[in-house]
Each structure stands twice: as structure tokens, then as C-alpha cells.
Amino acid sequence: MSSTVTFANHQVRLASRPIGASTRDNWTFTTEPVQPPSAGGVLVKTLALSLDPAMRGWMNDAKSYIPPVGIGEVMRAGGIGKVVASSNPQFAVGDLVSAALGVQEYLSVGQDEIKRASMFKIDPRLGSIGQWLNVLGMPGMTGYFGLLDIGQPRPGDTVVVSGAAGAVGQTVGQLARIKGCRVVGIAGGRAKCDWVVNELGFDACIDYKAGNVKAGLKEHCPKGVDIYFDNVGGEILDDVLARLARGARIVICGAISQYNNTTPVQGPKNYLSLLVNRARMQGMVVFDYADRFPVAVAELAGYLKDGRMKSREDVLWGLDTFPEALTKLFTGENFGKLVLQIADA
Amino acid sequence: MSSTVTFANHQVRLASRPIGASTRDNWTFTTEPVQPPSAGGVLVKTLALSLDPAMRGWMNDAKSYIPPVGIGEVMRAGGIGKVVASSNPQFAVGDLVSAALGVQEYLSVGQDEIKRASMFKIDPRLGSIGQWLNVLGMPGMTGYFGLLDIGQPRPGDTVVVSGAAGAVGQTVGQLARIKGCRVVGIAGGRAKCDWVVNELGFDACIDYKAGNVKAGLKEHCPKGVDIYFDNVGGEILDDVLARLARGARIVICGAISQYNNTTPVQGPKNYLSLLVNRARMQGMVVFDYADRFPVAVAELAGYLKDGRMKSREDVLWGLDTFPEALTKLFTGENFGKLVLQIADA
Numbered sequence: 001m002s003s004t005v006t007f008a009n010h011q012v013r014l015a016s017r018p019i020g021a022s023t024r025d026n027w028t029f030t031t032e033p034v035q036p037p038s039a040g041g042v043l044v045k046t047l048a049l050s051l052d053p054a055m056r057g058w059m060n061d062a063k064s065y066i067p068p069v070g071i072g073e074v075m076r077a078g079g080i081g082k083v084v085a086s087s088n089p090q091f092a093v094g095d096l097v098s099a100a101l102g103v104q105e106y107l108s109v110g111q112d113e114i115k116r117a118s119m120f121k122i123d124p125r126l127g128s129i130g131q132w133l134n135v136l137g138m139p140g141m142t143g144y145f146g147l148l149d150i151g152q153p154r155p156g157d158t159v160v161v162s163g164a165a166g167a168v169g170q171t172v173g174q175l176a177r178i179k180g181c182r183v184v185g186i187a188g189g190r191a192k193c194d195w196v197v198n199e200l201g202f203d204a205c206i207d208y209k210a211g212n213v214k215a216g217l218k219e220h221c222p223k224g225v226d227i228y229f230d231n232v233g234g235e236i237l238d239d240v241l242a243r244l245a246r247g248a249r250i251v252i253c254g255a256i257s258q259y260n261n262t263t264p265v266q267g268p269k270n271y272l273s274l275l276v277n278r279a280r281m282q283g284m285v286v287f288d289y290a291d292r293f294p295v296a297v298a299e300l301a302g303y304l305k306d307g308r309m310k311s312r313e314d315v316l317w318g319l320d321t322f323p324e325a326l327t328k329l330f331t332g333e334n335f336g337k338l339v340l341q342i343a344d345a
Numbered sequence: 346m347s348s349t350v351t352f353a354n355h356q357v358r359l360a361s362r363p364i365g366a367s368t369r370d371n372w373t374f375t376t377e378p379v380q381p382p383s384a385g386g387v388l389v390k391t392l393a394l395s396l397d398p399a400m401r402g403w404m405n406d407a408k409s410y411i412p413p414v415g416i417g418e419v420m421r422a423g424g425i426g427k428v429v430a431s432s433n434p435q436f437a438v439g440d441l442v443s444a445a446l447g448v449q450e451y452l453s454v455g456q457d458e459i460k461r462a463s464m465f466k467i468d469p470r471l472g473s474i475g476q477w478l479n480v481l482g483m484p485g486m487t488g489y490f491g492l493l494d495i496g497q498p499r500p501g502d503t504v505v506v507s508g509a510a511g512a513v514g515q516t517v518g519q520l521a522r523i524k525g526c527r528v529v530g531i532a533g534g535r536a537k538c539d540w541v542v543n544e545l546g547f548d549a550c551i552d553y554k555a556g557n558v559k560a561g562l563k564e565h566c567p568k569g570v571d572i573y574f575d576n577v578g579g580e581i582l583d584d585v586l587a588r589l590a591r592g593a594r595i596v597i598c599g600a601i602s603q604y605n606n607t608t609p610v611q612g613p614k615n616y617l618s619l620l621v622n623r624a625r626m627q628g629m630v631v632f633d634y635a636d637r638f639p640v641a642v643a644e645l646a647g648y649l650k651d652g653r654m655k656s657r658e659d660v661l662w663g664l665d666t667f668p669e670a671l672t673k674l675f676t677g678e679n680f681g682k683l684v685l686q687i688a689d690a
Contacts, residue, residue, distance in 0.1 A: 065621050238612070252620045267583070267612025275597045275628030276410050283620030 040111025044081035130313035134337035143171030155180030163231035165192035167337035241270035312336030385456025389426035475658035479682035488516030500525030508576035510537035512682035586615035657681030
């Protein structure tokens with residue numbers, strides 16, 4: 001295989017570690033010839049990539065649940081691709097797969113790298129490519145296991161979720177409704193709030209950009225908050241802590257308000273509410289539940305088919321838009337799961 | 346019964362709410378005639394009172410797990426007393442009881458107030474009066490249920506406890522050792538550290554007054570911290586958060602470093618370690634476990650008898666010393682469970 005234009009692999013690599021918000025300067029664009037698959041390997045063409053707040057953390061040189069992306073390495077990203085060449089009997093040309101493709105047009109993996117790339121075939125009958133990156137993908141898995149395993153909802157519970165219109169938030173809120181809970185979202189702007197209430201069926205939504213989250217929680221959670229699914233941290237976490245119900249559970253999924261900080265993370269000054277209310281706050285990482293993803297996908301795909309669950313993706317096009325697309329997550333400019341489409345399916 | 350000198354009841358009442366540390370000015374000393382017990386009631390003479398960090402919180406006009414002490418009310422305190430008059434068949438003159446006696450020399454309760462005062466007979470064969478306020482009392486119950494129910498220790502776990510030489514800390518550390526854990530205490534000063542290691546059998550103790558808690562944790566918890574029993578909050582909580590093991594449990598029992606704050610409570614800025622390490626932080630209030638106190642007392646009294654558990658009380662004398670005695674808890678001047686003895690047994 002020669003490095004013709006058709007088989008050039010365009011890539012986005014980490015050039016430097018950002019201080020605060022990332023910028024275009026933190027990235028470098030490279031082109032390499034596509035490597036054909038080795039014996040037992042697979043060559044995948046990227047169709048769409050998932051853009052996630054967690055990416056900001058992977059850019060830091062800090063100990064975390066996953067090693068940082070090295071300087072000069074292709075940026076880590078999960079995505080959906082199509083098998084374009086294969087010498088592995090488990091993957092046929094034309095199969096759609098989910099994998100850690102990276103921010104690039106092609107991924108060529110050897111047989112022993114397939115597992116490391118978390119590659120598996122997806123069933124396009126269960127959902128669109130966008131949905132496979134959203135409700136049926138990592139955000140959906142995060143919402144499903146975070147809510148059910150850590151939050152442990154009971155019918156009648158009041159569930160609050162921040163980043164309500166985001167990828168994780170929409171799954172959490174709709175799933176909590178299906179499980180018989182009252183659901184109050186927190187999102188930025190009237191449009192997002194209207195959408196989660198009118199389209200997704202949340203009981204209420206607090207617009208944090210319009211101001212008083214504390215007053216909104218008081219109004220919409222008169223009996224206190226039984227479960228808080230936290231995607232944002234910061235002031236909002238403190239506001240919810242101040243309204244916990246007895247025995248509340250807080251799922252710490254992320255802290256998007258803090259990821260671009262150049263100062264230390266803001267600790268929740270109301271954490272002693274955990275004591276007063278015999279409540280708990282627990283962190284989760286979605287990869288721990290990989291063995292059970294098929295169970296969650298089966299359940300969630302059913303809700304998508306029967307209409308009890310909806311999804312919304314915010315799709316941008318092309319590798320070159322990656323740097324600016326990523327920063328939209330932190331300003332709240334995206335509306336729904338942020339997807340970077342690389343090629344037509 | 347006339348209000349002779351013998352039956353004068355000296356009391357300490359809350360005169361004003363402190364800002365920051367409490368002082369003698371926050372208290373008023375009153376004398377009342379002792380009320381004889383009504384039909385079905387009991388008159389108890391206070392022998393010894395438990396002085397606890399939680400008392401500082403009860404002085405604030407703030408919503409908590411228990412209503413604040415009202416201005417002009419006798420200060421709330423648990424203690425051990427002797428029944429000196431009774432018209433209730435369940436309590437005989439001479440019985441020793443544990444009850445919410447208040448900071449006063451006598452408590453007279455009607456039949457319907459006995460339960461509210463949490464009054465129950467204690468068995469002096471199981472422990473001394475000091476031990477009934479310590480390992481067999483509220484601090485012991487707090488340590489027992491906090492460690493076992495919330496912390497859920499497994500043999501081989503590394504357990505860290507702050508306030509290690511205090512009433513709760515000594516129970517937690519010794520009980521964790523009995524359950525097969527490695528135990529690292531955090532205490533203030535060489536004497537306390539030596540005591541918990543040499544007398545109580547802790548594996549190590551970090552002297553926070555000597556400096557580097559972080560380095561001490563690194564040295565003594567090479568595999569990370571599986572359980573942290575937190576009595577202090579503040580910087581030490583952050584230091585431990587930075588060393589959690591995967592799946593760690595933090596028991597939020599109190600935050601003695603923060604109770605005298607005139608500024609907002611210091612939130613744990615390292616709380617996202619809960620996410621990275623899939624860890625949880627959970628609050629507890631000992632009163633929730635009242636139904637199971639007899640089970641805990643039976644177990645702990647056994648350890649006291651067979652020598653696997655030791656206890657240390659720091660005994661001060663007389664109602665008049667109450668204001669200064671209380672403040673010792675916050676400077677760490679007490680060594681062991683702080684007891685205010687009011688009368689000879």
C-alpha cells in the first residue's frame with residue numbers, strides 16, 4: 001500500500017500541555033501513510049469521534065485513572081469507524097466498530113492491540129452512529145452505571161443532574177424518570193432547559209446562567225435531593241450539598257467547571273452536609289463497568305426504540321475543527337452530545 | 346423535698362453564641378432547687394460528664410442533625426449518674442445510668458422524658474465510669490459503627506484515623522487492629538503518638554504538629570489508604586485524599602479543625618481523588634445506631650476485659666471548670682477521652 005492521497009492518514013497530535021483552557025497551539029497536525037493491517041489485524045476508517053470533557057484531563061501530566069497523552073502522541077478519542085481491511089476473522093470489511101480510534105482518519109491495529117483499543121462491533125439496528133457515541137456509548141454507560149450502581153435510585157426519589165443537556169446528563173435524567181424518580185436538571189440557558197423539560201420529560205430544569213441555583217433547588221426539591229449526579233463541581237456542587245435529603249447519594253462523575261482551572265480545584269465547603277444528612281459522595285470511572293456494557297446497551301437501545309428515551313447530538317465536521325470543537329465543551333456552547341464527524345458512513 | 350444546700354442543683358447554661366472559639370463569657374452559672382421526681386419519674390445525680398467536640402456545633406444557631414441548645418438553656422451533655430430517687434420500677438435508687446444529663450448536678454425526669462433523655466442503666470462490671478463515657482459510650486459507639494458499618498474494613502486494609510489519641514480515635518484504631526487491619530494514627534505531639542503506638546498497638550502514628558503529614562502518609566501507607574476515619578477535616582483530610590487506594594472509604598465523623606472557624610469551612614480541594622480512585626466519603630451520626638448499641642457494648646467490653654483494648658481518660662473536676670475544659674478539645678490539650686467529673690461515684 002503506497003501513501004497515496006486516498007490512504008493518507010491525517011492526525012491531530014498533542015504538541016504541548018495547556019495551562020488553563022486548551023488552544024490551537026496545543027495541537028499539531030500530521031499526515032502519515034496508512035499502515036495495512038498485519039496478520040490478525042484490522043484497519044479502521046474513522047467515521048465519527050466522541051468529544052468529551054475528560055479529554056482535558058488526559059492532556060495534563062498528572063496521575064489519574066488513565067495515563068496522560070504523551071507529547072507528540074495522537075490525541076486519545078473514542079469513536080465509531082468502519083472496517084476497511086481485515087485479516088481477523090472477527091471483523092469483516094464493512095463492519096462498524098466502536099474503538100479508541102484517536103483523533104485521526106485511520107487506525108491500524110495488530111491482533112494483540114484490538115483489546116487494548118477496546119474494539120467491538122456495533123449493531124447499527126440499535127441506534128445511529130451518533131447514538132452509539134451518546135446514549136449507547138461511553139456517556140450513556142457512564143450515566144447508566146453511575147445512576148444505577150452508585151446512585152441506587154428508588155421510585156419517588158428526587159434526582160438532580162448537572163450538565164443536564166449534555167451527553168451524560170440526558171441519559172441520567174431520562175433513565176431516572178423511567179425508574180420512577182422526579183428529575184431536576186441544571187443546564188446553561190433557556191433553550192437547553194426547555195429542551196430537557198419539554199422533549200426529555202424532566203420535571204424541572206434550573207438555568208444556572210440565569211442566576212440563582214440555590215433558589216431553584218429550594219423550589220424544585222422541596223423534600224431535598226436524594227441523588228445528585230455531578231458533572232460540574234464548583235459552586236453548584238456546594239449548592240446541592242446544602243439541600244441534601246437524609247441518606248443522599250452524590251455521584252462524582254466529573255467537574256467540568258474545574259478542568260481548565262489554573263488555581264487549585266475548589267473544594268466543596270459544604271461537605272459536612274454529608275455528616276448532617278448521613279449522605280455519601282462517591283466517584284466512578286466508566287471503564288470499570290466494561291464487562292456489563294452489553295447489558296446496559298440492550299436496555300438503553302430498547303428505550304430508544306420505544307421512544308421512552310431520546311437523544312440529541314451536536315455534530316461538527318472535520319479533523320481541522322477539533323481544537324475549537326473541544327473548547328466548546330467548557331463554555332457550554334454545545335447542545336447535546338458533541339460529535340466530530342470525520343467521514344460519511 | 347426542700348431546696349436545702351444539699352439539693353441545690355448547680356447548672357451551666359448557654360448565655361450567648363460564640364463567634365469562633367467559646368469563652369467563659371458564653372456561659373452563665375445558675376442554681377435551682379432540685380425537683381423531686383414526678384410519678385414514674387427519676388432523679389439522677391450527675392457523676393461525670395462527657396465533653397465532646399460536637400458540643401461546639403450545638404452552640405451554633407444552625408440546622409444540623411440535632412437542634413441547637415437555646416440561649417438560657419442548660420448545656421446539653423451526656424453523662425453517667427446515679428439514681429438518687431425513683432418512682433419508676435425500671436430504675437432503683439443506686440442504679441448507675443447513662444443519660445443526656447446536661448451540664449448540671451442533678452437531672453429530674455418525668456416518666457415520659459426518660460426516653461427523650463436516652464436514659465439506660467449501665468453495668469459497672471463491664472467498665473469503669475470513665476470507660477462508659479469512652480469506649481463503651483458515645484465515642485466508642487461512634488468509632489464502632491463508623492468503622493464497621495461505613496468503613497467496612499477487610500483484613501489487610503490500611504486504616505488511617507485522625508484524632509488518634511482522642512476518644513473516638515482510640516476505639517477506631519484498636520478495633521481496626523483487632524479486625525486485622527494495619528493502623529496509622531494521626532495525632533498532635535510525640536507523647537500521644539508514642540502512646541497509640543506503644544500502648545494501643547497502632548502500627549504507626551504521624552505527629553501533625555511536627556510537620557509533614559503528607560510525607561508521613563507516604564512512608565506509612567505505601568499501598569495507599571483503604572479507610573480514613575476523619576475526625577478533623579481541613580488540611581489533613583486533603584493530605585489523605587491525595588493518598589487514597591482504589592475503592593477507599595472515608596468516614597466523615599467530624600471536622601474538629603473547622604468548628605471554631607469564623608470563615609467558611611475549608612472544602613477538600615482534593616475531592617476529585619474520589620473519582621480517580623472510585624472512592625467514597627460518607628457521613629455518619631451515632632444516634633442512628635442506638636438500637637444496636639448493646640451489641641457494640643457487648644463486643645467492646647469483651648475486648649476491654651481480655652486486654653485487647655485499652656482506654657485512656659483525661660479527667661477534670663467540677664462544673665466550674667467546664668468552660669475552659671471544653672476549649673481544651675480544640676487545642677488538642679486533652680490526652681484521651683475528656684471527662685468532667687462532677688461528684689464521687
